[in-house]
Amino acid sequence: MIPFLDVKKINSRFEKDYSEALKSFLNSGQFILGDKLEQFEKEFADFCGTKFCLGVGNGLDALTLILKAYIVLGKLKEGDEVLVQANTYIASILAIKQVNLVPILVEPCTETYNISISDFKSKIGKKTKAVLPVHLYGQLSDMEQVNRIAQDYNLLVIEDAAQAHGSSDKYGVRAGNLSNAAAFSFYPTKNLGALGDGGAITTNDYDLYTVASKLRNYGGNIKYKYEHIGVNSRLDEIQAAFLSIKLPYLQADNEKRKIIAKKYLDGIKNSKIQLPKNDNSHVFYAFVIRCVERDNLQQFLFENGVQTAIHYPIPPHKQKALEELNILKLPVSETLHNQVLSLPISPVQSMGVTQKIINIINQF
Template sequence: MIKFYDLKKVNQRYEAAFHEKFEQFMQRGWYILGDEVALFEENFANYCQSKHCVGVGNGLDALVLIFKAYIELGKLEKGDEVIVPANTYIASILAILQADLVPVLVEPKLETFNLNPDLIVEKITSKTKAILVVHLYGQLTEMDKIEAIAKQNNLLVIEDAAQSHGTDSGVKSSESGVGIAKAYSFYPSKNLGCLGDGGAVVTNDDDLNSIIRAMRNYGSEKKYVNDFIGINSRLDELQAAFLNVKLPDLDADNQKRREIANRYLDEIKNDKVALPFYDGSTNHVFHLFVIRTENRNELQEYLKENGIETMIHYPVPPHQQKALKEFNSLSFPITEKIHREVLSLPISPELAEEEVSRIIYALNHY
């Protein structure tokens, strides 16, 4: 069986380095917010061409902390509206709700799966204060268009970059005046994944950085002195150590993903399968390679019978989830079509050429 994503295989090449990091961790005897977290924050900020990186407990917390910090800064108020793609993973919407803000769902483009800039303006009201873009499946959203809309309407732009480690966006656009922050997840299956949960906020905003740095640690910059209503969401010292080991290979691993994606795009020839859009640039890191088909369950079963494991990202759109019952009566035809048809093929830096060939062969004979 070709596994969808073999985590054991992905991390096997780092085993010796992980053991060495663990020994250093044990010898140091400092387990929370130590040298490894500080080093990773420096390393990842540099990698993202950013001034600041704040390590937090997970990607959801990273988003929540961004919104809550903007409330502390007076740039958002509870009850403000935040535009968000309707077809995102539910965590994007949960973050908005957990910060006491109001999500306004907007359809994506069918070709890219990302937020459609042409549909944003009609959803802007006097209460709209921010746009949360999601670089779904690893492909950068059309940021130039969205930043122009944000600037014209004095909106904040926040990026859910949980699936897009290594795209060409950087955080240079913070100089545009609309303000920007990016939330990352280091969940084990991400392009840069640790061996547990982890996340980070990346920003060029000095004030935002200071508040989030305090808020992740009970709202405290100085021990026993609490300036904000904070939470406990600190990147684990050991997970930071593992991320420091893996970060130097991220670009090479992303390039391997693109090579596999290019083979799929060039060699899969089946009218029943719609392939994803890719412009050939480094604006896509192929966290997932997502095809569409009208017979999704049938195709998934066929591939399973041929020894190929696939996944569905995601089977139920957020507005149809029981947890979001206030949205259940809404209709988003493009989002619903995407969630009904998508199927993710194996794509991993550890995938062998012959395995890629087997997957292509199976799809061409479906």
């Protein structure tokens, strides 16, 4: 069976360096909020081109802490509306809910699957105070338009960059540096994945950085002195050390993903299948095709030895957890949820395997 994603193989490339990092970590006796986190934060800020980076427990917390920090800073208040695309992973919406802001779901664009600029504009109301574009599947949202409209309506812009490490716009500006603040996830399957949970906030906003750095540590940076109602959400030293080992390889890994994507784009010739739009920003966290007979196609691939995934099978507004959103009608998003299928893609996938997958798809 061709696996959807071989996380073990991705990480075995770094086994020797991980072992050395583990030894040095044990010797240091510093397990939380130490030098290794500080070093990774500096490296990741440099990579994204931002002034600041803050390592946190996971991507969901990164989003939640940004929103919470803006509440502390008085730039948002409970009940304010945050626009977010409807076909995102549920975490983007949970973050908004967790700090008592109101998620307003925006339809995705039918070509890029990222936020529809026209629907975004049409849903801005008196209570709208922020927009949360998600760089879904590794492709940048149209940040030029998002930022222009946000400026016109005085909205905060928060990138959900959980799937887009290293993607950059036509000016070379990278995800994480295209808004007021951005959230990253280092969940093991991500383009930059830790060996457990992890996340980061990147920003050029010193005030946001300062407040969020307190919020991730119970509400204060000085031991036993607390200024805010914080949480415990720090990126572990050992995960920071592992991420520092992997970061220098991220862009080469993204290039390998792009080469596989190009092979899929050139090789898949099946009138039942719609291929993704290939713009230069795409770092192909997922290679997502569309097919009206998606479930049959998935079964066909499985029977022929190819494991696939669906990002995501149930739209957030149809989830029981988000009952108040169940009444929404979002036809574009709903159609996409019924049709999308993610093919195997990773920096350790061979061209031979990719060709094999193409041949099977072309027989469907």
